[in-house]
Amino acid sequence: MSGNGERRAFTIARICAGPLALAGFFLPWAQGPGPLAATSFSGFGLVGFAGRLQALDLAPAQSGALLAARLLVLGVAVAAAWQCALAPAHRWHPVYAISGWYVAGFAALAIALGASRSGLTVPPVGLALLVAGGALFAAAELGRWVSGLREARLEVVQPLRREAK
Numbered sequence: 001m002s003g004n005g006e007r008r009a010f011t012i013a014r015i016c017a018g019p020l021a022l023a024g025f026f027l028p029w030a031q032g033p034g035p036l037a038a039t040s041f042s043g044f045g046l047v048g049f050a051g052r053l054q055a056l057d058l059a060p061a062q063s064g065a066l067l068a069a070r071l072l073v074l075g076v077a078v079a080a081a082w083q084c085a086l087a088p089a090h091r092w093h094p095v096y097a098i099s100g101w102y103v104a105g106f107a108a109l110a111i112a113l114g115a116s117r118s119g120l121t122v123p124p125v126g127l128a129l130l131v132a133g134g135a136l137f138a139a140a141e142l143g144r145w146v147s148g149l150r151e152a153r154l155e156v157v158q159p160l161r162r163e164a165k
Contacts, residue, residue, distance in 0.1 A: 006147060013140035014090050018083025021103045021133030025077045027126030030114065042126050047074050072106070079103045080133065100137035107134030 028040035041049070050070040054063055079099035086096040107130045114123055123131065 006143065010140045010143050013136040013143075014087045017100065017103070017133045017137040017140070018080050018085075018087060019133075020129045020136065021080035021107070022077065022084060024126045024129030024131075024133060025080060027129060028124040029110065029127045029130070030124060040124070043073050043076055043130075046070075075102060076106050076130065079106075083133070083137065097141070100134075100141065103130070104134035104138045107131045 025043040028042050029046070030041045031039070047070055050066045050073070054066050054070070058066070079102040082095055082099035083103060086093050086099070090096045110127060111123060111131050114127060122128075
């Protein structure tokens, strides 16, 4: 791919990563088991469900685990919103990289948990969008890193060629 084509592809990936992850937060991630099979759970629904469970009289460890899970899932929406807002500032704003790797890491964790529970199946729409957003961010960042290495290599090789002539 040419230099302009690569930049354009990375820009499109950066612009799409946040909105895909944010849309995925509100769409279904999983179906309920057994009697809850007709119930689907999105990230938004899981945060609310964990909040209602916290209202019960639970042991401190259980309550703390629910709070941690609730904050981790809510962090996806916050990180996706930062991805949407900071995509134009991806070169210099550190929160862009932090939020993007959070979305990518959470998506990898969620898809791994889903695969361990139900095997390799097509994920629900919300989880698929979340994974797509994380994958686009990771691809753009890794592509930027690789192209940076390539440019650094060219800066070293070209002066050597001039000296050889």
